[in-house]
Structures are given as structure tokens and as C-alpha cells.
Amino acid sequence: MAQSPQPHIKNLADLLAFEAQLDHSICGTSLNDQDETRLAEEGAHDPTPTHYFVLEHLFKHFSFDEDSRLLDVGCGTGRVLAFFVLQGFPGHATGIELDPELASSTAAWASRHRNLSVLQGSALDLDLSPYTHFYLFNPFDPNVLERFILALEEQLTHPFTLIHMSDNGDTWRYVGRPGWSEVASGSIKNCQNDRGHKFSVYEWPQHYTVWHYDAAQH
Numbered sequence: 001m002a003q004s005p006q007p008h009i010k011n012l013a014d015l016l017a018f019e020a021q022l023d024h025s026i027c028g029t030s031l032n033d034q035d036e037t038r039l040a041e042e043g044a045h046d047p048t049p050t051h052y053f054v055l056e057h058l059f060k061h062f063s064f065d066e067d068s069r070l071l072d073v074g075c076g077t078g079r080v081l082a083f084f085v086l087q088g089f090p091g092h093a094t095g096i097e098l099d100p101e102l103a104s105s106t107a108a109w110a111s112r113h114r115n116l117s118v119l120q121g122s123a124l125d126l127d128l129s130p131y132t133h134f135y136l137f138n139p140f141d142p143n144v145l146e147r148f149i150l151a152l153e154e155q156l157t158h159p160f161t162l163i164h165m166s167d168n169g170d171t172w173r174y175v176g177r178p179g180w181s182e183v184a185s186g187s188i189k190n191c192q193n194d195r196g197h198k199f200s201v202y203e204w205p206q207h208y209t210v211w212h213y214d215a216a217q218h
């Protein structure tokens with residue numbers, strides 16, 4: 001099923017309604033519903049889902065096969081997991097979520113899909129070594145990100161691809177580190193529907209970076 005915005009989508013409200021339909025088709029509920037984080041003291045950011053059209057754009061940089069293991073770092077309501085199912089990607093997708101209530105509601109719908117798993121806890125405490133692909137959408141404060149990058153470097157001996165969306169101000173944490181090479185970067189502010197009509201989705205452009213990591217170069 002295509003997640004590209006169709007002609008009748010002309011503004012953010014239309015887009016959210018369209019996304020809610022897609023969510024319902026795979027999860028039985030809308031994933032757009034969100035509150036502020038209860039865990040700001042632990043460096044957590046709000047559980048805002050990534051828009052489907054953004055995932056469609058970014059995930060062109062991921063190549064999955066049956067052995068692929070995607071980790072969505074801070075999965076929130078599980079939009080990335082829903083997208084993984086909608087696209088019919090091979091392999092397995094896991095979301096880890098710090099907030100116990102969110103993790104539990106996401107795990108409830110995800111349990112219907114055998115290629116999805118949801119874990120509750122901090123990404124900082126997880127064994128990261130099984131994963132081949134990582135996705136981050138603005139999950140936490142820079143000090144937590146620094147510890148997460150160090151954990152990746154310590155634990156992973158195989159190459160992996162990591163996409164960090166909305167790394168405005170965070171992208172430099174990866175720059176110049178041995179083993180990391182930038183594959184692509186860009187920014188997203190607007191959504192464009194199938195007829196070329198553009199409307200603003202983010203207040204200011206959201207920068208993203210795609211990284212390849214090879215421990216042999218570390």
C-alpha cells in the first residue's frame with residue numbers, strides 16, 4: 001500500500017486523517033494520538049510519530065533481507081513498526097520504548113504481527129549487537145545520544161546502517177568518529193501531494209542523516 005499523500009491531501013489536518021486510516025488498517029488504532037513525555041527528567045523527548053511520507057523517503061536508504069533486524073530507538077506509539085508491516089519488508093523490526101504505558105499499548109497491537117517485537121526499557125540498557133539497522137527520530141537529549149553512540153561502537157562488530165531523523169543540532173555527535181561514514185543527508189519541511197501541491201508539516205526544516213558504520217574502520 002502506498003503511503004504517499006494522495007491528491008485530496010492539501011494540509012496537515014488532511015495528512016493526519018490519512019495517516020490515521022493507514023494506522024487503523026494495520027494497528028486497529030490511530031498512532032497520532034500523543035501526549036507530552038512523562039520522562040523528560042530521563043532525557044526523553046515527546047512521543048511524536050514520524051509521518052509515513054517521511055519514512056517512505058528515508059527508508060529508501062535501508063536495504064532489508066530476511067536476516068535484517070531493525071531497531072526503532074524510542075518507538076513511541078509504533079509508527080515505524082506499522083510502516084515496516086505496510087511495506088512488507090523482509091526481516092524483523094523491534095521497537096524499544098522507555099515509557100512503560102506506551103510500550104505496553106504498542107506491544108498490544110504489535111503482538112498481532114510475527115515480524116514485530118516491542119521491548120520496554122532504555123535503549124542504553126539493551127544488547128544492541130543483534131541489530132543491523134537503526135532508526136532514531138529525535139528520541140532523547142544529546143547526553144543520552146552520546147552514550148547510545150558509544151554503546152553502538154562498543155557492542156557492534158558487524159557493519160550497520162543508521163538513520164537519524166530530526167538530528168538538528170545532534171548530527172555533529174557522529175561527525176569525525178572513526179568507523180562512521182555519511183551516506184546521505186537532507187532536510188524535510190513540506191509535504192507534497194501527488195498533484196504537486198505543497199504544504200508545511202514542520203515549523204522549521206528537520207535535518208536528517210543516514211550513516212554507515214563499519215567497526216573495521218574504528
Ligand SMILES: C[S@@+](CC[C@H](N)C(=O)[O-])C[C@H]1O[C@@H](n2cnc3c(N)ncnc32)[C@H](O)[C@@H]1O
Pocket residue numbers: 037039043044045046047048049050072073074075076077078079080096097098099102121122123124136137138139140144
Ligand atoms: C519522537 S518519539 C519517536 C517515535 C517513533 N520512533 C517514530 O518515529 O514514530 C521518541 C520516543 O523515544 C522514547 N525514548 C526516549 N528516551 C528513550 C530511551 N532511553 N530508550 C528508549 N526509548 C526512549 C520517548 O519516550 C519517545 O516515545
